[in-house]
Amino acid sequence: MRIGEAAAAVGMTTKAIRFYEDRGLLPPAERSANGYREYADDTVSRLEFIRRSQVAGLSLAQIQGILRIRDSGATPCAHVSDVLARQLMDLDRQIAEITALRETVAGYHAAGAAADPAGCDPDRICSYL
Structure with missing residues (x-):
């Protein structure tokens, strides 16, 4: 899925998604031949988690820590x-x-x-x- 599709699916801007990718909250997107970002299918779920975490007042560092645990294969x-x-x-x-x-x-x-x-x-x- 392209960045615009991911952004529309979760109600975020593409700028926010690029920011989360730069901060390590999203794994780096694959790039298509024309240079467009192509995100994995679980990106929407991850972005929704980031949004819910921010609504709960968690910092990006706290969110990143939770995601690291999840990415290691453990349940956080x-x-x-x-x-x-x-x-x-x-x-x-x-x-x-x-x-x-x-x-x-x-x-x-x-x-x-x-x-x-x-x-x-x-x-x-x-x-x-």
Whole structure:
């Protein structure tokens, strides 16, 4: 299958597919006599996996690690489970940090909304912060 067909099948651009190939996420495509990339039949499945992994927030390095395990002939399920567990922990940490940040900003905003701008301390840049 040519690159345009693969791109259309998964809703990606040909540029994205070339990028994934350059980064080693896709095996190098065979080249036809006229120089066109010819991808194997499993390319669509691999590209769909890459997309699902990115939607889950995995980095290209994490995706590449999973694909290396698969390409070695082993099933990466245990590794993927570990990666997803770490991803969940990271997300929970980020949510907690954002929640704390929101509370801080809400406090500053409430103080600013209740304050009289005429009473601002001239020695401070802004008494809201």
